[in-house]
Amino acid sequence: MSVWAATFLPALVRREHASLVAAMLAPAAALGMAIILNLGLYVLIGRDPAAVLYAMLLEPFLSWASFAEVLLKAGPLLLIAQGLAIGFRAKVFNIGAEGQFILGAIFASAIPVWFPQATGQWIWPLMLLLGAVGGALWASITAFWRVRLNANEILVSLMLSLVAAQVLNYLLLGPWKDPAGFNFPQSVMFQSDAVMPTLIAGTRVNVSLLITLALSLVAWVFMQRSFMGYKLKVGGLAPRAAGYAGFSEGRAIWLSLLIGGLVAGLAGAAEVAGPLGQLQRSISTGYGYAAIIVAYLGGLHPIGIIFSALFMAVLYIGGDNAMVSANLPIAAVRVFQGSLLLAYLVAVAFVRYRIEWRRPYHRSQP
Amino acid sequence: MTPPLLSLRGISKSYGQIRANQAIDLDVAPQSIHAILGENGAGKSTLMKLIYGVEQPDEGTVVWNGEPLSLASPAEARRRGIGMVFQHFSLFETLTVVENIQLVVPGGKTELAGRIRTLGQDFGLEVDPLADVHALSVGERQRVEIIRCLMTDPKLLILDEPTSVLPPQAVKTLFDTLRRLRDRGVSILFISHKLEEIRTICDQATILRGGHVIGTVDPRDHDAHDLARMMIGRDMPDVMPALAMPEGEKRLEIIGMDYTPDDPFATPLSGISLTVRSGEILGIAGISGNGQGELAALISGEAMLKEQRDRIYMMGRDVGTLDAAARRRLGFAFVPEDRLGRGAVPEMSLVLNTVLTAHPFDLVRRGLINSAGATAFTSECIRQHDVRASGPDAEAGSLSGGNLQKFIVGREMMLSPKLLFVAQPTWGVDIGAASAIRRRLIALRNLGVAILVISEELEELFELSDFIQVLHHGMLSPPLVTRDTRPEDIGRYMIGAHASPEKVPA
Numbered sequence: 064m065s066v067w068a069a070t071f072l073p074a075l076v077r078r079e080h081a082s083l084v085a086a087m088l089a090p091a092a093a094l095g096m097a098i099i100l101n102l103g104l105y106v107l108i109g110r111d112p113a114a115v116l117y118a119m120l121l122e123p124f125l126s127w128a129s130f131a132e133v134l135l136k137a138g139p140l141l142l143i144a145q146g147l148a149i150g151f152r153a154k155v156f157n158i159g160a161e162g163q164f165i166l167g168a169i170f171a172s173a174i175p176v177w178f179p180q181a182t183g184q185w186i187w188p189l190m191l192l193l194g195a196v197g198g199a200l201w202a203s204i205t206a207f208w209r210v211r212l213n214a215n216e217i218l219v220s221l222m223l224s225l226v227a228a229q230v231l232n233y234l235l236l237g238p239w240k241d242p243a244g245f246n247f248p249q250s251v252m253f254q255s256d257a258v259m260p261t262l263i264a265g266t267r268v269n270v271s272l273l274i275t276l277a278l279s280l281v282a283w284v285f286m287q288r289s290f291m292g293y294k295l296k297v298g299g300l301a302p303r304a305a306g307y308a309g310f311s312e313g314r315a316i317w318l319s320l321l322i323g324g325l326v327a328g329l330a331g332a333a334e335v336a337g338p339l340g341q342l343q344r345s346i347s348t349g350y351g352y353a354a355i356i357v358a359y360l361g362g363l364h365p366i367g368i369i370f371s372a373l374f375m376a377v378l379y380i381g382g383d384n385a386m387v388s389a390n391l392p393i394a395a396v397r398v399f400q401g402s403l404l405l406a407y408l409v410a411v412a413f414v415r416y417r418i419e420w421r422r423p424y425h426r427s428q429p
Numbered sequence: 430m431t432p433p434l435l436s437l438r439g440i441s442k443s444y445g446q447i448r449a450n451q452a453i454d455l456d457v458a459p460q461s462i463h464a465i466l467g468e469n470g471a472g473k474s475t476l477m478k479l480i481y482g483v484e485q486p487d488e489g490t491v492v493w494n495g496e497p498l499s500l501a502s503p504a505e506a507r508r509r510g511i512g513m514v515f516q517h518f519s520l521f522e523t524l525t526v527v528e529n530i531q532l533v534v535p536g537g538k539t540e541l542a543g544r545i546r547t548l549g550q551d552f553g554l555e556v557d558p559l560a561d562v563h564a565l566s567v568g569e570r571q572r573v574e575i576i577r578c579l580m581t582d583p584k585l586l587i588l589d590e591p592t593s594v595l596p597p598q599a600v601k602t603l604f605d606t607l608r609r610l611r612d613r614g615v616s617i618l619f620i621s622h623k624l625e626e627i628r629t630i631c632d633q634a635t636i637l638r639g640g641h642v643i644g645t646v647d648p649r650d651h652d653a654h655d656l657a658r659m660m661i662g663r664d665m666p667d668v669m670p671a672l673a674m675p676e677g678e679k680r681l682e683i684i685g686m687d688y689t690p691d692d693p694f695a696t697p698l699s700g701i702s703l704t705v706r707s708g709e710i711l712g713i714a715g716i717s718g719n720g721q722g723e724l725a726a727l728i729s730g731e732a733m734l735k736e737q738r739d740r741i742y743m744m745g746r747d748v749g750t751l752d753a754a755a756r757r758r759l760g761f762a763f764v765p766e767d768r769l770g771r772g773a774v775p776e777m778s779l780v781l782n783t784v785l786t787a788h789p790f791d792l793v794r795r796g797l798i799n800s801a802g803a804t805a806f807t808s809e810c811i812r813q814h815d816v817r818a819s820g821p822d823a824e825a826g827s828l829s830g831g832n833l834q835k836f837i838v839g840r841e842m843m844l845s846p847k848l849l850f851v852a853q854p855t856w857g858v859d860i861g862a863a864s865a866i867r868r869r870l871i872a873l874r875n876l877g878v879a880i881l882v883i884s885e886e887l888e889e890l891f892e893l894s895d896f897i898q899v900l901h902h903g904m905l906s907p908p909l910v911t912r913d914t915r916p917e918d919i920g921r922y923m924i925g926a927h928a929s930p931e932k933v934p935a
Contacts, residue, residue, distance in 0.1 A: 290793040293784060296777075303771040306731045307763070308785045309754025 075416040085414045090360060090371070093407035100402050105391070114389040119381035119399075122388075129384075131266035133376045135338060139164070139330035141372035142275045143354035145282040146326035148363040150319035152286065153295035154302075157320055159205060159220025160327040161351025162227030163198035167328025168335045169231060170197025172342040175257040176239050176250050186256040191274075191332045198328015199321050201227060206320040210313045216320065228347055235344055250342040258340050259333070271333035276369075278326065283365035295319065327351060349397075353379075356404045359411075375400070432495060434459045434616050435480070435585060440489035442475055449475040451640045453489070457585065457633075462607060462617045464627040464648060466660055467637035468859045469831065473620050476637070477587050480618070481513045482506035494584070512578030513587040516594075518570050522563035526556055526573050534580045541580075548576050551613075553606045566924070567716060568599035575606070579615075586610065587618045592626055594716065597887070597920035604630050622660070622860075623888075624653040636660055661860050668864075668892055669871040677707025680848040680879030681728070682742040688727060688734060696720040698727075698903040703881075705848065710870065710880040711908070712894030714887060714919050720903040721883050722766070725852050728881070729763045730756045744847055757786065760847030764838050764854065766883070768830065772837040775826030779818060782825045783807045783840055790844070806843070814839030814869075815862065830857040838866055842873065849873060852883040867893055887916055901925050 102112040123129050143160045150157045157163075171194035174186060204223060208214035235248040244251070259269040286292040298305040298315045305312065334346050357375050361368030382396030433456040440453040450472045457463045467473045478484045480491070482500030491498045493509060500506050503513070520529050527542045534541065542558035549555045554572040562570065571591065578586055588607075592600045607617055607630060621627055627634055627648050634648040636659045643659050651659075658664055681704070688698040698720050705711045715721065726732035727741070730753035734740055737749030744759050751759075765771045773782045780803045784792050792803045807821040816836045818828050825833060834857060841849065854870065855863035870893060874880050883900075884890050890897055891911060899906040899922035906922040 284797075288797045290784075290788065290796055290798055293781065293798055297774055297785065300776050301770045301774040303731075303767075304774045304785060306753065307729065307765055307771050309730065309752050309757060311752065311754075 073418045073420050075412070076419045078415055078417055082414055082417075085410075086362070089407065089410040089414060090362065090367070093360070093403060093410040094374075096406035096410070097399065097403040100406070101395075101399050104398065105389075105395075108392070110389055110391060115385050115391060118385035118388045118391075120377065121381075122384045123377045123380045128266065129380060131263060131268050133373065133380050134268050134272060135266075135376075136379050137372045137376035138272050138275050138337075139334060139350045140354050140357050140375050141369060142278060142330040142333070143323075143327045143351060144357035144361065144368045144372055145279055145365060146323040147354055148358040148361065148365070148368055149282065149286060149292070149295065150323045151358055152299045152363050153315050153319045154299040155209075155316050155319035156217045157202065157205065157220050157323040158217050158355065159202070159222075159224045159227075159351070160323060160354055161347060161349065162220070162224030163201045163324040163327035164331040164334075164351045165224075165227040165231050165347055166201040167194035167198040167331030168342060168346050169234060169331075170194050170328065171332030172239070172250055172253075172335050175253040176342070179251055179254060182254065182256050184256060186254075187259050187336050190257060190336045191271075191329055194332020194336075195325045195329040198324040198326070198331060200324070201328070202320040202324025203317075206317045209316050209320075216316070220320075224351065231342075231344065231347065235342065239342065241341075248344050252341050253336070257336060259336050267338045269333075269337045271337055274329075274333075279365055279369055282368075286365060291318070327354075353400060356400055356407075359404060360407055362411075431459060433457055433492075434494060436492040437480075438490050438492070440476070440479060440486045440491070442479060442484065442486050448640050450479070450486070453637075453642055455635055455642065455645075457616050457618060459584075459616055460611055460614055461632040462611055462619055462630055464631035464634035465618060465620045465637060466622065466624075466627060466634050466656065468622060468660060469857055470829075470859065471637040471660075472640040473637055474589070475640075477513065477589060477618070477620060480506075481511060481587060507581050507583070510582070510584040511587070512581060512583035512585070514571070514574045514578060514589065514591065516589045516591075518574055520562045520570055520573060523561070525559050525561055526565075527558040529562060529573065530558075530577050530580060533577060544580065545576055548579055552579070552609045553602060554579075566599075567594045568596070568602070571595070571603070572606075579610075583615060585616045585618065587620070589620045590622075591619070592621065592623060593885070596716065596923035597916045598924060600626070624648075624656045624660075627656070628653065638662055657860065663861075669868040669875075671710075671871055671895070672875045674708035674875070674877070677709065677877060677879070678745070679704055679742070680707055680744055681705040681850075681881060683728070684740060684742075686727070686734065686740045688723060688732075690723055690732075695723055696903045698723055701903075701905050703898055703905060703908070705879045705881050707847075707879050708874060708877045709895040710874050710882060710893050712890035712897045712911070713881070713883040713900050713905075714890050714897055715885075715900035715923055717885055719900045721852065721900060723903070724900065725763075725765065725850070725883060728850060729753055729761075729765070757844075758789070762786070762841040762844045762846035762849050764834075764841050764849075764851040766852040766856070768833045768837055769826060773825040773833060775824065777825060778822045779811070779816075779825060779828075779836060780804050780807045780821045782836070783810065787840060787844060810836060810839040810843055813843075815865070831859055831862060834858050835862055835866070838869075842869060846878060848879045848881070850881045854882060854884065855886070855889060863889075887919060890919075891916070899923055 105112045105115050123133050143164065147157055147160055171190035173193065174190050201223060205216050205220040208219050209216045239250050241249055241251045259271055262268045262270050262272055294310040295315050298310060298312060335342050339346060353375055357371045358368060361371035378396060378399060385391040386393060435457040437453055437455040440450055442450040453476060465473050465476065479486050482503045482505055527538050527545060530541055530545065531538065545558040554576055556569050556572045591603060595603060611617060619631055631648050633645060635645045636643040638660060648656060683701055683703050686698060686701040690697060696719060701724065703711060727734065730751060734749060739747060741748050743756060743761055746759065748756050769775045783803050783806050784798055787806055790806060792799050792806065804821050811818060811821065814835045816839065817832045828836065838854060854866050858866065870880055882893055894911045896908040897911050897914060897919060898908050899919055901922055902925060909918065
């Protein structure tokens with residue numbers, strides 16, 4: 064019988080209780096594993112690991128200017144990850160935040176593109192609002208197919224991201240191209256009222272950071288205290304218990320995707336109404352995908368996500384540094400991100416499971 | 430006195446902190462039917478695993494036929510003449526009877542088929558060797574299991590709760606077989622918690638409680654009450670008297686319901702009709718897998734009919750289009766047969782599991798969970814229903830099955846329902862707690878609650894119900910008045926042989 068195959072092999076045995084120690088250690092252990100793995104890679108490709116480590120993980124903290132860039136980078140990651148984490152806890156896997164982010168940027172840009180002469184402090188708040196609506200609309204396509212036809216939301220949302228990128232291309236190469244832009248695929252530069260006020264003088268950090276932190280607080284209340292968040296968690300942990308209590312699965316899917324799309328769209332709007340000041344192709348830099356890692360690395364917990372978003376932003380800024388100072392290839396940051404997620408998933412398995420080395424025995428059922 | 434066939438002295442076995450068996454002494458005489466009697470968790474299963482070689486004892490000695498015995502595996506146990514039939518069968522459904530037996534017994538098909546027929550005639554174990562197992566009834570499958578054990582010519586046969594899966598008629602046949610086996614020289618260890626059965630068939634009974642042997646008696650010298658007292662260590666609580674109630678209003682009515690599930694392995698239902706009135710308990714009898722799960726989901730609203738109109742009424746309203754939450758709002762409460770993952774979320778605390786269905790009881794304020802209220806509700810449930818847990822914040826998954834059952838039953842009872850539906854109210858619950866649950870059900874009935882109970886335990890239904898209907902192959906018998914009905918009448922419906930028309934209440 065198959066029992067023999069398991070002889071001498073390690074087996075994952077479910078713990079009776081989730082291990083609190085393992086849960087606390089998992090992010091740190093994952094970080095440690097990922098650093099060791101990547102340092103090994105740097106040695107293999109002939110770079111100085113100490114220099115890379117310094118440039119990647121320390122330099123971002125060593126000057127106010129670079130730390131401000133970290134904060135700027137952390138904003139969209141944090142915002143998107145908070146929304147995604149809510150869905151992930153309901154086991155609704157929205158992998159298409161990138162597309163929702165792009166649609167948010169497009170919707171927000173509509174005002175300055177169509178009304179470049181408009182003035183007034185109402186412009187940028189309206190742009191943020193429109194961005195959120197755009198992201199939510201894009202996500203609602205996925206929700207609709209999932210609820211109506213049971214189409215897998217992972218595939219639909221992911222593929223819709225590719226569609227979103229093409230919509231962006233079309234606009235920037237066609238109707239929305241800046242007539243005075245030397246044929247570059249970008250919109251006009253936005254008027255100053257279409258850009259959010261700066262928060263910290265001398266840096267690019269703007270008021271969206273405050274909005275993001277406030278929404279993190281809202282996410283915390285929603286997931287830890289509200290009945291609606293509770294229903295989503297029940298649906299994620301025990302779908303049959305949700306059915307038994309009469310919590311609608313369809314509503315949970317709609318809610319999860321709409322929240323995810325809303326904040327991703329908001330983040331996209333904050334990019335064009337913030338550091339970019341125009342709609343360009345480079346808005347899509349993979350925030351929507353990196354936020355998935357941020358969400359999981361933060362344990363899908365609103366507070367944990369604040370730290371993981373900061374860390375991921377450090378990695379972005381530090382990776383740029385290391386490309387210059389330690390001659391690291393451009394893919395290195397992606398590799399680090401990927402290995403970090405992998406290491407985390409391995410580490411988090413030990414929260415609910417432990418390894419047991421099966422000793423040989425002679426059990427055979429008649 | 431003849432020397433015992435099997436003799437255990439000072440057998441102990443611990444699993445971590447839990448001392449499952451402590452200093453067990455047991456003598457099984459040749460040619461006897463020996464009962465091992467005890468509640469869930471008394472250590473019966475552990476002891477049988479030690480005797481059958483599945484596990485090895487920490488301490489103690491085993492003497493078999495006058496020689497010391499130390500078993501490394503069940504295979505060795507079988508070679509030495511010890512066979513066991515487990516409660517859950519291990520047969521391949523896609524193979525025939527003889528093919529299943531060929532997997533463990535050497536020999537050609539024709540030869541084995543011949544031996545199966547001979548054994549069948551000798552011991553009243555008739556079964557067609559060439560039949561596919563999936564086409565056999567539960568009773569026939571059990572016969573195949575027993576035949577498979579007899580093929581190796583055992584001196585001792587262990588049967589783990591053999592009657593729990595059988596209708597009453599099949600129990601009689603099984604007992605005939607066991608007596609014949611005993612008379613041909615096979616001793617039988619009969620594990621059970623059903624007292625009357627033990628008094629009917631066993632020559633000796635060893636009573637276990639909390640991992641200790643309480644005593645060995647001749648069960649025919651004691652009445653069921655005595656045996657129960659030895660088993661649970663105190664007097665059996667009295668049965669709650671059911672008050673005579675005037676005929677109440679209809680709280681649940683199902684009219685000619687047909688259901689074809691999407692899942693090809695689920696049981697279709699046809700022509701289901703039943704009525705539960707205020708102040709009465711309707712029991713649904715039948716062996717699991719005859720449509721109980723499908724019926725329960727349709728009543729609770731977890732599954733929906735395709736033709737929704739005019740089939741299911743609750744509190745006088747057509748609820749065919751209402752989901753589970755809307756039905757609960759009408760005053761419906763439900764204890765499902767699976768506790769973990771359906772009746773409770775294992776990873777969540779008891780407090781949060783209270784919120785699952787008790788949220789309308791002011792446990793949600795302005796969209797936020799009222800933790801103080803939920804904790805108070807949970808503590809009250811723990812106290813009233815004697816739930817053994819470290820506190821309201823214990824994870825549901827950390828409770829034993831019986832305690833979680835008490836919690837879920839308690840929670841649903843505290844919702845002050847108009848219609849309470851309980852599937853398998855006392856599964857895995859010890860006798861004391863089971864009788865407490867039954868008393869509370871009858872007390873609720875006396876207060877005018879309409880109660881529907883699905884149970885596999887006939888005794889339980891006879892204790893609880895005013896009426897009994899039997900579910901067999903997705904069809905429901907007419908309602909039988911419990912006090913005018915004998916278990917054998919129910920049994921006929923359980924195996925699909927329709928009884929003579931019974932009195933049908935208005």
